[in-house]
Amino acid sequence: MRVKFLLGATLTSAVDQSAGAWTTVTATFAVKDWEGVNLGTGVAAGDVVWMDTGAFEPGTVTEYSIAAVGAKTATSVTVTLSFTTTDHPAPDLSYSVGGKAVITRKTTNKGLFPLFSPSVQQLPDKLAFYAQNRNAGIADAETTVVVGATAPANPVPGQVWVKT
Known part of the structure; x- marks a missing residue:
């Protein structure tokens, strides 16, 4: 099975488009799928x-959605990013120039992300673990527990039956 879509990336430039808030950014990446x-x-x-935005705020991985794509080649891409992380403020990405990133795509049905080998893609482990933790959060949010003597007649995806 092939990974849906995944590129290792290095941030080569970042320009804030949101008056210092860094919530909308024009960014250029050098990209490679190893x-x-x-x-x-x-x-x-x-x-x-x-x-990996640990250069600005230690220990952080920051998530963005690509709002628009500009120039792109096989090995570089310029995009407009929208900040989507909810557990910390948007970092000043000028501190992250030269840092590593992943460009990926959600699955159609569940919105899960591909898992990847950090050693093959030559990326930090923390980005691979972010993918696993992100998927666990999505899966956990979709699981409901139904308790009863009989199984539901029409179980829905993500429903777990516990017999009493």
């Missing part, structure tokens, strides 16, 4: 960027 499957020309609006 497995040789995807290219920068495949990046599309709606894709997601996870960036």
Whole structure:
């Protein structure tokens, strides 16, 4: 099975478009899929960027949605990013130039993200673990527990039956 869409990336420039808030950013990335499957020309609006922003705020990975795609080649892409992380403020990405990122795409049905090998993609472990934790949060939010003597007649996806 091939990964849906995933590129390793290095941030080469970042320009704030939101009057110092860094919630809308024009960013350029050098991109590479070390497995040789995807290219920068495949990046599309709606894709997601996870960036190691620990240079600005230690320990953080920040998530953005790609709002628009500008110039793109096999090895670089310029995009407009919209800040989507909810657990910390938008960082000043000028501190992250030269830092690592992942450009990826959600699955159609569940909105899950592909898992990847950080050693193959030459990316920090923290980005791979972010993918796992992000998926766990999505799966956990969709699980409901039904308690009863009999199983539901029409169970819905994500429903778990516990027999009493």
